[in-house]
Amino acid sequence: MKPSNEDLLLGIDIGTQGVKGAIVSLDGKVLAEAFLEHSCQYPRIGWVEHDIERNWWLNPSWVIQKMLLENEINPQQIRAVFPSGLHPNFGPTDEEGNPIYGAILYSDNRAIRELDEINQKYHLKLTSEEMIPKLVWFIRHEPESASRMKKFFDAAQYFVYRLCGEYVTDTISVGGWGAIYHSPSCSWKEDVCEELGIDPAILPRVVAPLTVVGEVQNKAAIETGLAKGTLVIAGTNDVTASTISGGATKTSEAIAYYGTAGLLPVMKVDMDFALRYPYPYEEKGERPQDGYLYDYPAYCLTTGDSLRWFRDEFGYEQRLIEAQNGISAYAQFDQLAESAPETCDGLIFIPHMLGQRSPRFNPYASGAFIGLRRSHTRSHLFRSLLEAWGYTIRYGLECYYPQGHPLKRLIATGGGARSKIWRQIVTDITGIPQEYAPNAEGSIADAYLAGMAVGYFENFDILLRQWLSPGEMIYPRMEKIAIYDKGYQQFVRVHQILEPLFNPN
Incomplete structure (x- = not known):
């Protein structure tokens, strides 16, 4: 596609706690941004769901309308839309894409028996993160609803379907499903599907994330404000968008993602390759995620979510000030955390409020x-939440890479990374310098990927040179490392002591 000075690109990032959108010009100028917070449902202990229609369609549509109307942007200027979203999830629908059940999220632990069965039968090391055990659980435990299921979606792929009617998933995201997909050949394992009771007819077409899969249809144009005929790109998961938004595109680079979930995804092939071709290694069960683009040495489901929980349950005063004066409740809590000492006078927070993902899986x-x-105060309590993410990263890296981690560059991204004190705490605990990318938003990366998909950009050169702001470096403070080393050793000991207590057997 030949670029024009008036051409614009749209990125939409559907997260666990909200939707963020960005409309960006070809030179990287952000012309519009919008965010809408949403929530999860917790029907039972260990269950986590999204409302598919509201969270994955109505909320993104509202964000797009808001950006277009408030910034007086002509939707005809938007050449392509690229979505990313939370992943992996199981969102079942009927033939027409109407939801028949709540979306079972990546953080849900209801399918433990199915998970154990699949791991034992196929000699895998899946966790309850992967989607396939949830699909098998649904087929077995909700047979009436399962009989009406003709499709199932992740967040970004549902948005794509509602925009253009194409039922697809992408080659990066599907690598995190587990068991039924062969990555190198980009094909389904029909024998495994048959053994697990999965009808191959309900499986989506698998395409590369940069594939143009369709155009915005008339009904979607009315509901989103986009122009009919706008190009729709296949999209991918939010981990990939966040990684790119920080400027991490090589295997030696990684992000520390300060999001609802905190994770440190380590790429096993370069990003440019992964966006265009199937992941070249199959799942063999030799280690977790061995058929997936990323290793997850550090992963906590409730890194940012624990802060939101704390804000909602103990931050009435801060939320009131935010409503009256616009000062973020989290910024106010950061100020309180500044007043508490390192290691919080011996207070340790174990952050696994929805189960443990790393360094060992324990739902x-x-x-x-x-x-x-x-003697402990709210300041100590809140600071201990911040310190827990640093301890989690260090613990995960030491367990996953006992001979030393391979990281040459670590970039702090996600909403929580805006907190200067949090970035410094994590840097002091891990001893690893972090680069902070101030405009590292998944929605902006999505907009750039829309441009790559339609041929405006060949690679990441323009992203790195024009779109992303220079990062601020955060270095470990030598005088704090020894202090935090004692706190870290205590964190590890507490984990080891609590581990058998968490086991129901």
Whole structure:
């Protein structure tokens, strides 16, 4: 496609806690941004769901309308839209894409028996992160709904379907499903599907993330405000968008993602290759995620979510000030955290409020404050939440890479990375310098990927030179490392002591 000075690109990032959109010019100028917060549902302990229609369609549509109307942008200027979203999830629908059940999210732990069965039968090391155990659970435990299921979606792919009617998934995201997909050949394992009771007819077409899959249809144009005929790109997961938004595009580079979930995804092939071709290695069960683009040495489901929980349950005063004066409740809590000492006078927070993902998978783990004393205040409690993410990263890296981690560059991204004190705490605990990318938004990366998909950009050169702001470097402070080393050793000991207590057997 021949570029014009008036051409614009749209990125939409559907997250666990909200939707973020960005409309960007070809030279990287952000002309419009919008965000809408949404919530999860928790029907039972260990269950986590999204409302498919509201969270994955109505909310993104509202964000797009808001950007177009408030910034007086002509939708005809938008040449392509690229979505990313939380992943992996199981969102079942009927033939027409109407939801028949809540979307079972990546953080849901209901399918533990199915998970154990699949791991034992196929000699894999899946966790309850992967989607296929949830699909098998649904078929077995919700047979009436399952009989009406003709499709199932992740967040970004549902948005694509509602825009243009194409039922697809992408070659990066599907690598995180587990068991039924052969990555090198980009094909389904029909024998495994048959053994698990999965009808191959309900499986989506698998395409590369940069594939143009269709155009915005008339009904979607009315509901989103986009122009009919706008190109729709296949999209991918939010981990990939966040990684690119920080400027990490090589195997030696990684992000520390300060999001609802906190994770440190380590790429196993360069990003440019992964966006265009199937992942070249198959799942063999030799280690977790061995058929997927990323390793997850550090992963916590409730890194940012624990902060939101704290804000909602103990931050009435801060939320009131935010409503009256516009000062973020999280910024106010950061100020409180500044007043608490390193290691919080012995207070340790175990952050596994929805189960543990790393360095060992334990869906029965839970959150805990250890060492709580009468002298502790909200400042100590909140700071301990921040420190837990640093301890989690260090613990994960040391367990996953006992001979030393391969990282040459670590970039802090995600909404929580805006917190200067949090970035410094994590850097001091891990001893790894972090680069902070101030405009590292998944929605902006999505807009750039829309441009790559339609031929405006050949690679990431323009992204790195024009679109992304220079990063701020955060270095570990030598005088703090020894202090935090004691806190870290305590964090590890507490994990080891609590581990058998979390096991229901």
